[in-house]
Structures are given as C-alpha cells and as structure tokens.
Amino acid sequence: MVNILFSGTAVVLILFAAYWVRGRGAHRPTGTWAIAALLTFFALSFASYAPIVERAVESVIPHGARLISNASTLAAATSVLAFMFQLNLEPEQARRQIRLRVIALIAAVAGMTVLFNAEQLTHRSASLYALYVLIYTAYLAYTAKDFMQQTWMQSKRSRRMSQRLGLRVTAAGCTFALLYAAYKVFAVLSIGLHLGLIPDQAQCSTPFTPTRCAFSVTAPAIAVLFITTGLTLPALIWPISQFYRRRWEAKSFAALEPLWIDVTAAAPEVVLDPGNTEIDTHTQDLDFHLHRRVIEINDGVLALRRYRSLHVQEAAAGVVASRGATDTPEGNAEVEAAVLSAAVAAKRAGAAPDGAEAPSAVGTDSRKGDLQAETTWLLLVAHAYTHHKSQDAAVVETSDVSARSGS
Structure with a gap:
C-alpha cells in the first residue's frame, strides 16, 4: 500500500514535470523550469519514501534515503520560491534573489551531507543528528513561511479563479510543511535533550501509524501533494476552461x-x-x-x-x-x-x-x-x-x- 502510494505519486509528479517542460510554441510560461525542477525534486523525495526504494538505497548507503529525501525537499522548496520570484519581481531582481537562495541551498545541503557522514562514522551520534535536523528544519521552515505568505498575497490579486484556487491550495500545503517543520523541531529537542519522546526504531506500517508517522511522513506528503496540485491546477484547468468557454460562445452566437x-x-x-x-x-x-x-x-x-x-x-x-x-x-x-x-x-x-x-x-x-x-x-x-x-x-x-x- 505504502509502496503504491509513494511510487505512484512520484510517477505522477514526473509526468507533471514533463507537461511543464513540453514546448508551447515559441513561448514558455514564466517560471517553467522552476516548476519543472520543483516537481522533479518532489518526485525524488516521494520516491525515497517508498519502502522498496528506501531499501535499495540503504543497501548501498545506510540511511541514505533520508539524505536524498531531505535534500530533494529543500531543492524543491528553493525551486518553488524561484518560481514566485520570477512571477512577482523584475527579471534582474528575481535572478539576484534566486542566486542567493541557490547559494543558501548549496550551503545547507553541504552542511547536512557533512553531518550525515560524520553521524555514520560516529555510530549515529544523537548530537550530530540533531544539528543535521536543525539545518534542514530551519531552511525548510523559513522557505515554507516565505512561500506561504507570497502565494496567499498573490491569490488575492489574481483575477482567474483557477489561479486563486491553486494558490490557496498551495498555501494550505505550506501549512502542512510548517507542521512537519514543527515536528522536526520537537524531534530535535527530544534527541538533543535525551528525552526519548520519539522512538527511533518504530516503522511506519501505514501513513498514520504509529502517531509520529502522521507528522514525519504524512504531513510532508500532503504538503507536497497540495503544493504541486495548487501550482499545476491553473495549467490543467486553462485548456478545459477554454474549451467550455469556446463552446459557450458558439452556442450563444447561434442562440x-x-x-x-x-x-x-x-x-x-x-x-x-x-x-x-x-x-x-x-x-x-x-x-x-x-x-x-x-x-x-x-x-x-x-x-x-x-x-x-x-x-x-x-x-x-x-x-x-x-x-x-x-x-x-x-x-x-x-x-x-x-x-x-x-x-x-x-x-x-x-x-x-x-x-x-x-x-x-x-x-x-x-x-x-x-x-x-x-x-x-x-x-x-x-x-x-x-x-x-x-x-x-x-x-x-x-x-x-x-x-x-x-x-
């Protein structure tokens, strides 16, 4: 069940990415490559949640699926911010902001990779893991908050109903991302203070059990689904709405x-x-x-x-x-x-x-x-x-x- 859920979602996301990359005559919509990158990284993140993929990766690199998933999530968050910058800012200002975000992403992923390797060499040191999670959570929470604010504000200015609905669904996805970030902070405190509130060995039999899986797996999964659906919805609805509009115009003209x-x-x-x-x-x-x-x-x-x-x-x-x-x-x-x-x-x-x-x-x-x-x-x-x-x-x-x- 879990394999089908996450593997299937990853395939759907890749198809969405291909749809965005597909040529549209001589013009591509603003932020095409940023959205394609977002969907691709989210697909990679989702694939890493699938037990079959997780076992394959960890047979080579112990716990490597976690690093792949976390790095992909941060890259997806950066991609979606890049899209909003391209949408809301002047081209030169957008490029400058994107460069700064990419540099921050590289620094965060590099720091996480160093801590991940050090953690493996020290037999999963709790302190190093806590620092790893802290870097990941801080970057993700800041990006999700910033993106949620921008999408909600943009939804108020948008004239098309599909855009307003899509942006609000995306903002709701950011809320789940912040919920996931809050859980990670709680987990860091539990590990760093040796409180033992988060069972380290408990496996997720379903998306909601044990309880921690609702926050560690399901919350980010819902966030990904909401964000990708919200950003893709206008592109999917547009040709459908155009078809119905053209049919209404033809019937009205005749009537x-x-x-x-x-x-x-x-x-x-x-x-x-x-x-x-x-x-x-x-x-x-x-x-x-x-x-x-x-x-x-x-x-x-x-x-x-x-x-x-x-x-x-x-x-x-x-x-x-x-x-x-x-x-x-x-x-x-x-x-x-x-x-x-x-x-x-x-x-x-x-x-x-x-x-x-x-x-x-x-x-x-x-x-x-x-x-x-x-x-x-x-x-x-x-x-x-x-x-x-x-x-x-x-x-x-x-x-x-x-x-x-x-x-």
Missing part, C-alpha cells in the same frame, strides 16, 4: 441569431460589417464575433427606442405578474422580448410611434461593459423573443383557420 436577424433587419444601419455576416464558428475568433453580435443587438435596441411601446410593456408586465415572475431575470426578459417584438413589427410596417416610450429594460446600465452578463441577459431575451414569435404565429394561424371555417 442570438434569430433576435439579431430581426433587430438588424429593422435597423440595418447597426451592422458593423455588412459584407461579413457569415461566420464559421469552428475557425473564426468567436469571442470577437459574439462581442460584435451583442453590440449590434444593443445598438438595434437603441435604434428602435422610438417604437418601444409603453402599452405593450405594461401588458407584458401584467402577464408576467400573473405568474408571479415579476423582478426575475426570466420575467424581465419576457417583458423586454414583447416590447422588442412589437417595436420590430412597428418599424417594419412603417407605423408611427404610438406615444409614450417604454423605458429601457431593468439592469441595462449595470451590464454595460460586461460581455458575459450582457450575453446572458440577451440569451434570456432571445429565448423569450422566439417563444413570443411562436405564440404570435400560432394565434395568426388559428385566426386564419377560423376565418376560413366561417366563410
């Missing part, structure tokens, strides 16, 4: 077509590019064309404002009120659709405005400049408009049948 045809037929001057109204939704820039269609419909509504009948609006509002749908988006859209249908018919028939002009639909001003909100509103109007036209057609057809029957 608005009946309303757009009638409005622009009544007010053809609002069409921005009369010679280019046939759009291939599979190859064209849908965002641009949807935006244009929304603008043209709204401009058409303005062009027809003289024909907006207050009498029609009040009658439609009464019908909506009878169903208890007043002040709902669907009810407001139904009223607006009735007004637009009458305005289009009046303009096409060349009729004169019938007097009092109906005011604009509810929320018109608040939606200005928000393409998604405006599109969502017009989709409701278009649906109600199509339904209203169908009802009118049914009424006309019934009247014709009745007239023929009477004659």
Whole structure:
C-alpha cells in the first residue's frame, strides 16, 4: 500500500514535470523550469519514501534515503520560491534573489551531507543528528513561511479563479510543511535533550501509524501533494476552461441569431460589417464575433427606442405578474422580448410611434461593459423573443383557420 502510494505519486509528479517542460510554441510560461525542477525534486523525495526504494538505497548507503529525501525537499522548496520570484519581481531582481537562495541551498545541503557522514562514522551520534535536523528544519521552515505568505498575497490579486484556487491550495500545503517543520523541531529537542519522546526504531506500517508517522511522513506528503496540485491546477484547468468557454460562445452566437436577424433587419444601419455576416464558428475568433453580435443587438435596441411601446410593456408586465415572475431575470426578459417584438413589427410596417416610450429594460446600465452578463441577459431575451414569435404565429394561424371555417 505504502509502496503504491509513494511510487505512484512520484510517477505522477514526473509526468507533471514533463507537461511543464513540453514546448508551447515559441513561448514558455514564466517560471517553467522552476516548476519543472520543483516537481522533479518532489518526485525524488516521494520516491525515497517508498519502502522498496528506501531499501535499495540503504543497501548501498545506510540511511541514505533520508539524505536524498531531505535534500530533494529543500531543492524543491528553493525551486518553488524561484518560481514566485520570477512571477512577482523584475527579471534582474528575481535572478539576484534566486542566486542567493541557490547559494543558501548549496550551503545547507553541504552542511547536512557533512553531518550525515560524520553521524555514520560516529555510530549515529544523537548530537550530530540533531544539528543535521536543525539545518534542514530551519531552511525548510523559513522557505515554507516565505512561500506561504507570497502565494496567499498573490491569490488575492489574481483575477482567474483557477489561479486563486491553486494558490490557496498551495498555501494550505505550506501549512502542512510548517507542521512537519514543527515536528522536526520537537524531534530535535527530544534527541538533543535525551528525552526519548520519539522512538527511533518504530516503522511506519501505514501513513498514520504509529502517531509520529502522521507528522514525519504524512504531513510532508500532503504538503507536497497540495503544493504541486495548487501550482499545476491553473495549467490543467486553462485548456478545459477554454474549451467550455469556446463552446459557450458558439452556442450563444447561434442562440442570438434569430433576435439579431430581426433587430438588424429593422435597423440595418447597426451592422458593423455588412459584407461579413457569415461566420464559421469552428475557425473564426468567436469571442470577437459574439462581442460584435451583442453590440449590434444593443445598438438595434437603441435604434428602435422610438417604437418601444409603453402599452405593450405594461401588458407584458401584467402577464408576467400573473405568474408571479415579476423582478426575475426570466420575467424581465419576457417583458423586454414583447416590447422588442412589437417595436420590430412597428418599424417594419412603417407605423408611427404610438406615444409614450417604454423605458429601457431593468439592469441595462449595470451590464454595460460586461460581455458575459450582457450575453446572458440577451440569451434570456432571445429565448423569450422566439417563444413570443411562436405564440404570435400560432394565434395568426388559428385566426386564419377560423376565418376560413366561417366563410
């Protein structure tokens, strides 16, 4: 179970690293190599936790899996800070900070390696082990705290939901890393003061037993999972969100077509590019064309404002009120659709405005400049408009049948 957990996670992390390194045309996202290094070192750290790997390493270097795991964790922590520096600082300032961190990393790993070898030569001296852990814990705790602060602050400034969520998951991972660091400090005190609070020979049968394994193995494992998931989440969600956005744009563009045809037929001057109204939704820039269609419909509504009948609006509002749908988006859209249908018919028939002009639909001003909100509103109007036209057609057809029957 433990072998599968840690070995499988290591493989997943390597695949994530390959995804980041994979070329993206002529441009690579900022911090690509830092994230790839982070995932690779975390994969190495996770692999060292797997009993099968641990036994293989320690058959050559006694307790060597511990040094590999700890050094990899510190390298991963440095990589993730490098990513944040590249993201938040000017290039030259970021390079300077990264150089300082790499120097500190080399010094920490070198000190840990010296103490590790000295510990082996002195038959696992408790004092040397305590110093080893102190170097490791101090570097890790400082890096985790710094990274947690930067990711949380960055999550507040990020506009994309996937980035905000990813950064907050990463900050939560740093919390588990700090919990692991606190456990290490406790372990150092126990060893240094010869308190015997941490059984040295107890093996982890599961990720949570004995209790110390929850802090020494599970806490860093969760930290790694949260941090890597949080940093990779935006990159994974982006193509998915783009797919759904493109599909929404294509459906919205098509759904608005009946309303757009009638409005622009009544007010053809609002069409921005009369010679280019046939759009291939599979190859064209849908965002641009949807935006244009929304603008043209709204401009058409303005062009027809003289024909907006207050009498029609009040009658439609009464019908909506009878169903208890007043002040709902669907009810407001139904009223607006009735007004637009009458305005289009009046303009096409060349009729004169019938007097009092109906005011604009509810929320018109608040939606200005928000393409998604405006599109969502017009989709409701278009649906109600199509339904209203169908009802009118049914009424006309019934009247014709009745007239023929009477004659």
